[in-house]
Amino acid sequence: MIISSIEILIMILTLFALCALIKSHRSTPVFVIHLILSDLIQIICRLTHTITWSWDAYIAYDYSLIAGLYFMACVAFERYLLVSHPIWYRSHHSLKVCCVVSVIIWFVPLIFRDGYSHGLFSFLSLSIACLIPYPIIILCFVGTCCGLSCAISLTSLKRKKILGSLFLVLLTYTFLILPHVILIFITNHFRSYNHKLFEICLFFSRYLLYLNPLADCVLYMFLRPDVGGLMKSVHCCCRTDVGGLMKSVHCCCRTDVGGLMKSVHCCCRTDTHQSSTHSRDEHSRDSSAAFACCVSMQKPASHS
Incomplete structure (x- = not known):
């Protein structure tokens, strides 16, 4: 119940933010919106099943789980088309097409429903339905x-966002969903659910599955158009602070070195000027003495 209360708050905020992206003429987050809606249905069914145990909540939980996995495959396939077939993607991708595909995905879990047990999903059908999207995600x-190595029209930021969203989908499926699916498959074939170790592993895998909605909400970060600008602004602020610090240190060093050089230069000029003045004074005194001696020699003896 603690996990569910946190997830419901985060998912409602994420849904409002994704609907704002839809209003800005962006058809990309349609599959992500349906994915989060399926996660929200899972949380409500899990809370209902916890408070009052009922088969309807159990059936609805399995139904929304299967639909959410196929929406994850749709997100991965959409990213693949954007990179590998950009011209076809831009000409055929629209909000109407995404809505039609989403409606079809909501009816896909009916294919795996067991008609002999009042609409329940058997262990075999549930494991098969959950394992089918995994190869699609890996191939995409x-x-x-x-395809990213050959895509010329995409910027580096767009490539990182596409690869990041696909990596998040693959990571979420591998570590949060696949262990529970494998254990369900083992339960159906080997009948080892009475073993103590198997019960502990199944218990922890179920709680890992409960963390899946939080991981799906992170996909919103890869759909925002201003995430790159935010990261660039933080990077530029850091560069500006470091650059300003280096410039100030450089200016201080230049000022100190310049003042030192000026003082040394002034001292050298002063010493040179004093020595030249002293030598000039001595030369003038010597010249005056020689001139006086010459005048005294040329005067008559009477005047001397």
Whole structure:
């Protein structure tokens, strides 16, 4: 209940922010909005199942879980088309197409429903339905990584956002969803759910699955158009502070060295001027004495 209360607050804020992106004529976050809606249904069903145990909440939880996994595959496939087939993506990708595909995805879990047990999902059908999107996500991730090296029209920031969103989807599925799916598959085939160690692993894998909605909300950060500007502003502020500090140190060093050189230069000029003045005075005294001697020699003896 503590995890669910935190997740509901964060997911409602994320839904409002994603709807604001839709209003700004951006059709990209449609699949992410449906993914978070499926996560919200999972949380509500989990709370209902915790407070009052019911089969309807259990069925709705499995249904929304399968739909959310296929929306994750849609997000990965959309990123792949944006990189590998940009012309086709820009000509066929629109808000209407995304809404139609989303409606189709909501009916996909009905294919795996077990008709003999009042709409419940058996362990085998649930594990198969959850394992199908995983190869799609891996192939889209590999194809996007290969296509990013050949994509010339995409900027470096756009490439990082595309690769980051795909890596987050793959990481979320691998570490938060896949362990629980594998344990469900083992439960169906080997009937080892009575073992104590298996029960502990299944318990922890279920709580890892409960953290999946928080990881899905992080996808909103890769869809914001101003994330790159925010990171650049922080980087520029750091560079400005360091640059200003280096400039001030450089100016202080230049001032100190310049003052020292000026003082040395002035001292040298003063000493040189004093020595030249002294030598000039001595030369003038010697010249005056020689001139007086010559005058005294040329005068008559009477006047002397």
